[in-house]
Amino acid sequence: MNSFTFTQAAAVAGAVQDKAAHEGSAYIGGGTNLVDLMKENVARPTHLIGLKKLGLDTIETLPDGGLRLGALASNADTAWHPEVEKRYPLLNQAILAGASPQLRNMATDGGNLMQRTRCYYFYDLATPCNKREPGSGCSAIGGYNRVCGILGTSDSCIATHPSDMCVALAALDTTVRVSGPNGERTIKFEDFHRLPGDHPERDNTLEPGELITGLDLPEKGFAKNFSYLKLRDRTSYAFALVSVAAALELDGNTIKDARLALGGVAHKPWRDKEAEAMLIGQPATADTFRRVAAKVLANAKGYGENTFKIELAKRAIVRALKQATEMKQEVDTNAFLNSNP
Amino acid sequence: MTLQTDYIGKPTSRVDGPAKVTGTAKYAAEYNVPNLLYGYVVSSPIAKGKITKIDAAPVLALPGVQQVFSHENVPHYALLDRSYKDQIAPGGSPFRPLHDAEIKYSLQPVALVVADTFELARYAASILHIEYEEAAHETELSQHIDEAYEPGRGKAGYQPPKSRGNFGKGWKEGVAHMEAQYSHHAQHHNPMEMFATTVEWLGDKNLNIYDKTQGAFNSQLLVTKVFGLSKDQARVISKYTGGGFGSGLRPQYQLLLAVMASLQLERSVRVSLTREQMFSFGHRAETLQHVALATAADGSLTGINHFAVAETSQFEDFTENVVGWSGMLYNCKNVELGYRLAKGDIYTPLDMRAPGAASGSIALEIAMDEMAYAAGLDPLEFRLRNYSDIDQAQDLPYSSKALRKCYHEGAAKFGWEQRTPEPGSMRDGNLLVGWGMGGGVWDASKMPATVKASLDADGHLTVSSGTNEIGTGTYTIMTQIAAESMGLPIEAVTFVLGDTTLPQSPIQGGSWTAASVGNSVVEACTKLGEALLKQAQKMDHPAFKDAKIDDVQFANGQMRLRADDTQAVVLRDVVQASGEPKIDAENSTVLAKLEMLKPPRYSMHAHNAVFVEVKVDPELMTVHVTRVVNAVAAGRIINPKTARSQVLGSVVWGLGMALMEESVMDHRFGRYMNHSLAEYHVPVNADIHDIDVVFVSEEDDKVNPLGIKGLGEVGLLGVAAAVANAIYHATGKRVRDMPITIDKLL
Numbered sequence A: 001m002n003s004f005t006f007t008q009a010a011a012v013a014g015a016v017q018d019k020a021a022h023e024g025s026a027y028i029g030g031g032t033n034l035v036d037l038m039k040e041n042v043a044r045p046t047h048l049i050g051l052k053k054l055g056l057d058t059i060e061t062l063p064d065g066g067l068r069l070g071a072l073a074s075n076a077d078t079a080w081h082p083e084v085e086k087r088y089p090l091l092n093q094a095i096l097a098g099a100s101p102q103l104r105n106m107a108t109d110g111g112n113l114m115q116r117t118r119c120y121y122f123y124d125l126a127t128p129c130n131k132r133e134p135g136s137g138c139s140a141i142g143g144y145n146r147v148c149g150i151l152g153t154s155d156s157c158i159a160t161h162p163s164d165m166c167v168a169l170a171a172l173d174t175t176v177r178v179s180g181p182n183g184e185r186t187i188k189f190e191d192f193h194r195l196p197g198d199h200p201e202r203d204n205t206l207e208p209g210e211l212i213t214g215l216d217l218p219e220k221g222f223a224k225n226f227s228y229l230k231l232r233d234r235t236s237y238a239f240a241l242v243s244v245a246a247a248l249e250l251d252g253n254t255i256k257d258a259r260l261a262l263g264g265v266a267h268k269p270w271r272d273k274e275a276e277a278m279l280i281g282q283p284a285t286a287d288t289f290r291r292v293a294a295k296v297l298a299n300a301k302g303y304g305e306n307t308f309k310i311e312l313a314k315r316a317i318v319r320a321l322k323q324a325t326e327m328k329q330e331v332d333t334n335a336f337l338n339s340n341p
Numbered sequence B: 001m002t003l004q005t006d007y008i009g010k011p012t013s014r015v016d017g018p019a020k021v022t023g024t025a026k027y028a029a030e031y032n033v034p035n036l037l038y039g040y041v042v043s044s045p046i047a048k049g050k051i052t053k054i055d056a057a058p059v060l061a062l063p064g065v066q067q068v069f070s071h072e073n074v075p076h077y078a079l080l081d082r083s084y085k086d087q088i089a090p091g092g093s094p095f096r097p098l099h100d101a102e103i104k105y106s107l108q109p110v111a112l113v114v115a116d117t118f119e120l121a122r123y124a125a126s127i128l129h130i131e132y133e134e135a136a137h138e139t140e141l142s143q144h145i146d147e148a149y150e151p152g153r154g155k156a157g158y159q160p161p162k163s164r165g166n167f168g169k170g171w172k173e174g175v176a177h178m179e180a181q182y183s184h185h186a187q188h189h190n191p192m193e194m195f196a197t198t199v200e201w202l203g204d205k206n207l208n209i210y211d212k213t214q215g216a217f218n219s220q221l222l223v224t225k226v227f228g229l230s231k232d233q234a235r236v237i238s239k240y241t242g243g244g245f246g247s248g249l250r251p252q253y254q255l256l257l258a259v260m261a262s263l264q265l266e267r268s269v270r271v272s273l274t275r276e277q278m279f280s281f282g283h284r285a286e287t288l289q290h291v292a293l294a295t296a297a298d299g300s301l302t303g304i305n306h307f308a309v310a311e312t313s314q315f316e317d318f319t320e321n322v323v324g325w326s327g328m329l330y331n332c333k334n335v336e337l338g339y340r341l342a343k344g345d346i347y348t349p350l351d352m353r354a355p356g357a358a359s360g361s362i363a364l365e366i367a368m369d370e371m372a373y374a375a376g377l378d379p380l381e382f383r384l385r386n387y388s389d390i391d392q393a394q395d396l397p398y399s400s401k402a403l404r405k406c407y408h409e410g411a412a413k414f415g416w417e418q419r420t421p422e423p424g425s426m427r428d429g430n431l432l433v434g435w436g437m438g439g440g441v442w443d444a445s446k447m448p449a450t451v452k453a454s455l456d457a458d459g460h461l462t463v464s465s466g467t468n469e470i471g472t473g474t475y476t477i478m479t480q481i482a483a484e485s486m487g488l489p490i491e492a493v494t495f496v497l498g499d500t501t502l503p504q505s506p507i508q509g510g511s512w513t514a515a516s517v518g519n520s521v522v523e524a525c526t527k528l529g530e531a532l533l534k535q536a537q538k539m540d541h542p543a544f545k546d547a548k549i550d551d552v553q554f555a556n557g558q559m560r561l562r563a564d565d566t567q568a569v570v571l572r573d574v575v576q577a578s579g580e581p582k583i584d585a586e587n588s589t590v591l592a593k594l595e596m597l598k599p600p601r602y603s604m605h606a607h608n609a610v611f612v613e614v615k616v617d618p619e620l621m622t623v624h625v626t627r628v629v630n631a632v633a634a635g636r637i638i639n640p641k642t643a644r645s646q647v648l649g650s651v652v653w654g655l656g657m658a659l660m661e662e663s664v665m666d667h668r669f670g671r672y673m674n675h676s677l678a679e680y681h682v683p684v685n686a687d688i689h690d691i692d693v694v695f696v697s698e699e700d701d702k703v704n705p706l707g708i709k710g711l712g713e714v715g716l717l718g719v720a721a722a723v724a725n726a727i728y729h730a731t732g733k734r735v736r737d738m739p740i741t742i743d744k745l746l
């Protein structure tokens, strides 16, 4: 870790200016990812801009019936906010499936979107990694890629975005609000994170200096039929091998509307709108779910250590949709967690 | 002197608990001695090759950087391998940090940057420019089986496995057979506390060395040999160790680096390793194993064959007893055992909780399950039919063996008789239920240990020995034993450890501390009792005039006549009457040392049987271990509370071995890749459900006077195999490569 200076920004405009004024500076939210990266010398910012005093830690209902999550609201406060619990339980479940209580208390919603991949090579300076050092090569291809992606990968990078929260945000059609040197703008969630292509060093479409200020959830929260299913190597405190956010609107047993997004499989939360369209109008049966699962994974590519994820993801999709339909958590890991005395 | 059961056998809370939870218990990196410098280790990014250039100048130019140490400027303190051998070094040539330009393994220490602050040292280390010339490395064990060789006896205590009878004949005699390959990967101990050494420079090469270790004397031995210091100059202190599991059995390189820097700079220096660097020294060796079993029509074993190949470094032959247990645990005439090593460009493996047995029992106990199925027998019934009443490996009777009780009591507690044998035949709603079992055997050892007991004029007893507390409860059980021996309330007793100025004790390992130090505590207290009696006889106490030590007993702070307990004298008064501030006594280890030279008359071992329930989702193949019963026969249990914690920890460890724990090496780089606690998975609270620990009664007056067998390790045996067996029972899938992650079940 190198030495750095720190300022606690008091206003969004000031933070953005401070960022522009310091080359090699970085915003810091809860620091749960950035500080680790600094300790590992993966990130070497010379100046940090604290965001916690920006007053962006509120969660408010919007006039159109939606909900605005301040970028600095903690993951824990967000999950346990009464409106989130009541109207967006999918988001509540996804957040609680991630990290640990201590981390969720520190982590911010903006930081959650911006967290970097957990690909082992990205963290280890002794190995080549295009995301860390463009042009050096991708060690995960042909290496230990159990945690890597199977959808939307490229020859330069097969990393995944590790967030759970973002999978639910993607499914829920969230809008990201940002402020930057050129003013404010909004980004649709599906356009926020990018696929690696030839530029895996870029995780998302934020322009240099832009700051996330908030996340707008639309009114529709799919509170009646939803499931966040996370499969991982231990019951808690592990990143998803595969996760599925499924949300349905049902009329009897017929699917009226559907949302389906996957985590742990791609460089971005993997929302599949074609799969959603396939669900609409169909009966909510295992048959339907299997067809949809096959479609989602049709173009998946395994890299050896992670090839199992293709089959696992199919089964997880079927199960998540079934759980959303029946609103009975069968045996997902969260159910085990909750039954643990 | 006979012992009363005042404290021994009673659940007693840790005497060091308050110090630990209030943060006053100090660990090696927490001694903030004045004018301290901080060293940060730079680790090699390559697995094999040479350092061609170190450009220290820019780093040295940073204000506050004191020195950059590397092979270019570190003097060669000692020349011979012998000087670098610690008490338990295996055969070969021990690794010498910063000795030459050669890189022998990835993460090898290549430089030490010393600066005024930790932060500066860390930063300076991150910009130190080092160039390497890479050479081709080899780290993949499976590629080197052909080159495997039989190791020598370089490591103290290692015995090559002994075959007996004729396995080929036994195999032919059998009517049912099984044969399979098993494997598990490397594992790193990863105790919570990072390895660190704080060296306090007291002038003129006099050092106080606060070290993270499982053996203060072992660290001292190495430091004195390497640096040519006297024992007085190198005092090693280690009051608390934040988890050992074997990682601290050998002194690690941060000790040598910290002492070197201190001697060179004539300053106090601390060197702490990072979590990543915890992957830069010893680990549980990866093994590849082969087991073949055959049974007669009645289910009795006619042949056992167990062969293992384990990895070791290029420079040392790390050996452990992986297959020997397979010649002991079950009754069989024809046993063929083999154990070989294959070298790789890795650091030397190191004993890790139940070394050898934990690895071997995975293969043996899964194989026993496979054999039971092949023979059409219940796995418990199969083991009972092959119960071994004597130790056939040594051809000796057991000093005691209550394994049968473990089987029966464990099975009863678990409800084993409800089990239906068919895989997939038991369900809980939609979930597949599987019940599996396993078990094992572990040495009950005792080593010579010296203990001093000292009673002061306030009636406070201080008992001391240079053993270590690695979290097992040593402080507590020694206090219990001493309090009971001297008939004092536990509050009036302090046990002191972890300092080379104290009487010498063996390293804390091998599950022998309770027996070794515990019995010595009794001996020292007996000596103290004799001294007190002598003193009492000088006082005006006609009743004690002709009394012998056996005529008196110690209770309630008094010494009293057994024959008439109204004849008593308060111990405090005895000390006061002596005119001395305290009365001391120390046990002698002469007899204990002689005993070690004699051939054993009994085989002395602890045993366990473990029963596991898993629930498996039939589509997602997620596994949850919902119930474990671990029945342990380990002689006398001094403190059921800390003993239970030991076995709970073992079970959790075993579940991790079965389901998630592995150090993942990318062989292209020869480097472990999951070197953080986020990615090196061990179970979390949410993975752990019901664990029931049963201590079956086992009285043993032959193993040692207190009847202690030790239980830091035995509880781990068979746990991973039992999980694997339960998964088979649930799913019909036999996984023989640990850990059993979800991908192996899909």
Ligand SMILES: Cc1cc2nc3c(=O)[nH]c(=O)nc-3n(C[C@H](O)[C@H](O)[C@H](O)COP(=O)(O)OP(=O)(O)OC[C@H]3O[C@@H](n4cnc5c(N)ncnc54)[C@H](O)[C@@H]3O)c2cc1C
Binding pocket: A026, A027, A028, A029, A030, A031, A032, A033, A034, A035, A036, A051, A071, A072, A075, A097, A098, A099, A100, A103, A106, A107, A108, A109, A110, A111, A112, A113, A114, A115, A116, A162, A163, A164, A165, A210, A211, A212, A213, A237, A238, A239, A240, B678
């Ligand atoms: C051991 C461990 C386990 C974990 N397990 C999980 C898990 O299972 N599931 C899961 O989803 N997550 C997991 N996490 C990740 C955790 O959710 C993220 O670290 C956290 O959400 C990041 O938020 P933060 O506020 O701490 O970000 P920081 O560390 O402060 O920042 C991360 C990045 O975001 C940038 N940034 C922060 N705020 C803003 C902003 N408002 N605008 C623009 N840029 C910004 C920073 O510059 C930095 O680059 C785990 C983390 C750890 C350490």
Ligand code: SF4
Binding pocket: A117, A119, A120, A121, A122, A128, A129, A130, A131, A132, A137, A138, A139, A140, A141, A148, A156, A157, A158, A159, A200
């Ligand atoms: S997958 Fe991406 S992050 Fe991982 S090594 Fe390759 S380039 Fe780096």
